[in-house]
Amino acid sequence: MASETLTLHNNGHEVSYLDYQGKHKGLLGWLLSTDHKRIGILYMIGVLSFFAVGVTLGFLIRLELLTPQGTIVGPQAYNEFFTVHGIIMIFIVVIPVIPAVFGNFFLPIMLGAKDVAFPRINLLTWYLYIIGGVLILLSLVLPGGAADTGWTFYVPYSVRTGTNMIFTLTAVFIIGFSSILTGLNFLTTIHRMRAPGMDWFKMPLFAWSLYATSWIQVIVTPIVGITLLMVIVERVFHVGIFDPTLGGDPLLFQHMFWMYSHPAVYIIIVPAMGVISEIIPVFSQRTIFGYKFIAYSSLGIAVFGSLVWAHHMFATGMSDTAEFVFSLLTFLVAIPSAIKVFNWTATLYKGSIKLEAPMLYALAFIFLFSIGGLTGIIQGALNVDLYLTDTYFIVGHIHYVVFGGTGFGLFAALHYWLPKMFGRMYNKKVAKVAFWIVFIGFNVLYFPFFILGWMGMPRRSYHYLPQFQLYHVIATVGSWILVLGLLIMMVNLLVSLIKGKKITENNIWGGETLEWKVSTPPTVENFEEIPEVFDGPYEYKQNEYASMEEEVK
Amino acid sequence: MEEAKEHSKHAHGYGIYVLVWLALVTLTGLTAAVAGINFGKLSIVVAIIIAVIKSYLVLTEFMHLKTEQRTFKAFIFVALFFIIISLALLFSDYSFYVR
Numbered sequence: 179m180a181s182e183t184l185t186l187h188n189n190g191h192e193v194s195y196l197d198y199q200g201k202h203k204g205l206l207g208w209l210l211s212t213d214h215k216r217i218g219i220l221y222m223i224g225v226l227s228f229f230a231v232g233v234t235l236g237f238l239i240r241l242e243l244l245t246p247q248g249t250i251v252g253p254q255a256y257n258e259f260f261t262v263h264g265i266i267m268i269f270i271v272v273i274p275v276i277p278a279v280f281g282n283f284f285l286p287i288m289l290g291a292k293d294v295a296f297p298r299i300n301l302l303t304w305y306l307y308i309i310g311g312v313l314i315l316l317s318l319v320l321p322g323g324a325a326d327t328g329w330t331f332y333v334p335y336s337v338r339t340g341t342n343m344i345f346t347l348t349a350v351f352i353i354g355f356s357s358i359l360t361g362l363n364f365l366t367t368i369h370r371m372r373a374p375g376m377d378w379f380k381m382p383l384f385a386w387s388l389y390a391t392s393w394i395q396v397i398v399t400p401i402v403g404i405t406l407l408m409v410i411v412e413r414v415f416h417v418g419i420f421d422p423t424l425g426g427d428p429l430l431f432q433h434m435f436w437m438y439s440h441p442a443v444y445i446i447i448v449p450a451m452g453v454i455s456e457i458i459p460v461f462s463q464r465t466i467f468g469y470k471f472i473a474y475s476s477l478g479i480a481v482f483g484s485l486v487w488a489h490h491m492f493a494t495g496m497s498d499t500a501e502f503v504f505s506l507l508t509f510l511v512a513i514p515s516a517i518k519v520f521n522w523t524a525t526l527y528k529g530s531i532k533l534e535a536p537m538l539y540a541l542a543f544i545f546l547f548s549i550g551g552l553t554g555i556i557q558g559a560l561n562v563d564l565y566l567t568d569t570y571f572i573v574g575h576i577h578y579v580v581f582g583g584t585g586f587g588l589f590a591a592l593h594y595w596l597p598k599m600f601g602r603m604y605n606k607k608v609a610k611v612a613f614w615i616v617f618i619g620f621n622v623l624y625f626p627f628f629i630l631g632w633m634g635m636p637r638r639s640y641h642y643l644p645q646f647q648l649y650h651v652i653a654t655v656g657s658w659i660l661v662l663g664l665l666i667m668m669v670n671l672l673v674s675l676i677k678g679k680k681i682t683e684n685n686i687w688g689g690e691t692l693e694w695k696v697s698t699p700p701t702v703e704n705f706e707e708i709p710e711v712f713d714g715p716y717e718y719k720q721n722e723y724a725s726m727e728e729e730v731k
Numbered sequence: 732m733e734e735a736k737e738h739s740k741h742a743h744g745y746g747i748y749v750l751v752w753l754a755l756v757t758l759t760g761l762t763a764a765v766a767g768i769n770f771g772k773l774s775i776v777v778a779i780i781i782a783v784i785k786s787y788l789v790l791t792e793f794m795h796l797k798t799e800q801r802t803f804k805a806f807i808f809v810a811l812f813f814i815i816i817s818l819a820l821l822f823s824d825y826s827f828y829v830r
Contacts, residue, residue: 397810429824437821484813485816485820496824497828500823504820
């Protein structure tokens with residue numbers, strides 16, 4: 179035991195998780211660590227690397243669409259590009275990003291716990307995630323070529339195409355397990371490991387959003403897992419499940435695929451909403467408006483969001499009854515989403531708003547998510563949807579929700595929590611400049627999609643009619659601006675990790691949740707003693723009394 | 732502590748597991764046997780009833796749900812409820828197909 183370092187003797191207290199040297203040192207100290215904070219960082223490295231691949235593919239897709247005929251690649255390569263772009267961005271980036279990175283890092287701290295409920299399973303999820311991601315990357319380079327079905331894997335094409343489908347489907351299946359286990363871990367942690375005094379309604383809203391998300395992950399992810407397995411069985415053994423020539427039903431595939439993949443949109447967006455619910459009160463120094471409504475609306479989204487899947491299938495020849503039911507449910511899901519948006523804006527009222535980078539991204543989230551959400555409602559109407567199905571309108575909608583929502587939520591979270599995680603501050607001016615470039619680039623890129631869709635431009639099309647070119651050129655220029663902004667943002671954040679100003683204060687932004695009460699960066703054990711909680715997470719009474727006094731005067 | 736005691740109570744022998752296993756095998760055989768009989772529209776109902784009995788046995792005995800706390804039962808109930816609603820919604824399409 180002589181090899182034990184000082185850090186082990188004091189049991190990890192007062193030693194930053196970054197400096198801690200346990201049984202394993204160096205790289206192994208990270209790869210075999212069951213510390214939720216280190217696993218969060220591992221996930222961050224994984225997700226951001228895949229994000230870079232996804233952005234590169236997206237950039238190439240836009241470059242290809244600069245002209246109506248082929249520009250840089252052939253049609254087959256183009257099909258593979260948009261497929262892998264979708265698979266990487268959806269399954270490997272936006273679904274895991276906020277729960278796996280920030281949830282892992284901050285959920286236990288916010289609850290006043292020393293780790294998640296099952297630390298080893300937590301590490302296992304990261305390995306499953308990386309195995310799945312690597313399989314998808316391999317499918318790109320192995321003979322046969324990457325999947326070319328679109329990220330939705332619709333049969334019968336996915337049963338018949340000669341590309342590396344089995345690789346891709348297996349990868350998504352494995353990543354699904356990672357997602358289920360993370361969800362299970364968080365559910366148990368939230369139920370069992372809250373600090374004394376922290377009842378359900380003293381829990382931070384980020385924890386609430388992760389709770390709702392975890393339920394969706396646990397319940398619906400198995401459905402897509404088994405569905406994709408059935409596609410593999412159909413491909414290998416020619417059992418007729420989905421392929422009509424074998425006696426299967428292709429609509430059954432769509433039902434089962436969307437039974438997961440629509441709730442997955444909420445796995446994607448709800449944690450980002452949790453991030454926004456953390457940032458808005460801190461940067462307006464106001465008690466959050468309608469805490470319980472925001473908490474319950476997360477659950478409301480989880481419940482209703484899981485029951486609207488067939489609105490992706492309005493144009494497939496479903497029964498009229500189903501179309502009516504799913505259209506109605508789709509409109510209903512707008513209510514809990516709107517509750518959140520209204521409560522966030524109400525929180526801003528009479529707050530002392532500080533427009534730091536995290537707040538800018540949070541406000542942009544509200545703006546972009548509102549556009550994304552409302553264009554979703556448009557497509558929830560049956561008659562309009564028949565016209566808009568499979569046009570660029572839907573592509574614009576998904577990017578406003580997923581990128582404008584979760585992407586901006588991720589950027590907000592990075593700027594909000596990264597200084598806490600590493601104890602170094604980024605250059606705030608550069609961060610704001612990067613924000614504006616990203617924001618402008620984003621809108622120049624994706625807003626023309628709505629116009630294109632309305633004009634009838636079909637999605638996933640390699641060629642297009644000359645009258646669409648103007649908007650395609652605008653969008654492509656937008657992609658250049660966006661990528662420039664992303665580069666500036668990421669370089670700024672990366673440089674800050676090495677050269678950024680050191681921070682020692684615990685409470686960097688003036689937050690009231692528990693992560694701002696532990697040291698920066700947090701110690702291995704998070705808390706020397708488990709804290710006792712007496713107040714709600716967003717009590718900014720002093721500030722509010724001051725403004726009330728001013729009003730009285 | 733009471734819960735912990737309760738938890739140890741169900742340390743019944745392996746006999747019950749063997750019985751449940753035999754029941755599962757029998758029911759699987761039954762499913763295969765009934766598949767040969769034409770019940771018309773009812774055949775799916777029969778298959779589902781047998782499957783429900785099997786799931787019940789697995790959940791209560793193999794997964795110890797019989798002796799678990801309420802929270803766990805609630806968790807399972809939520810998941811089951813979701814599956815039932817999902818199936819109902821799915822059949823809002825399939826039951827009204829015009830082919």
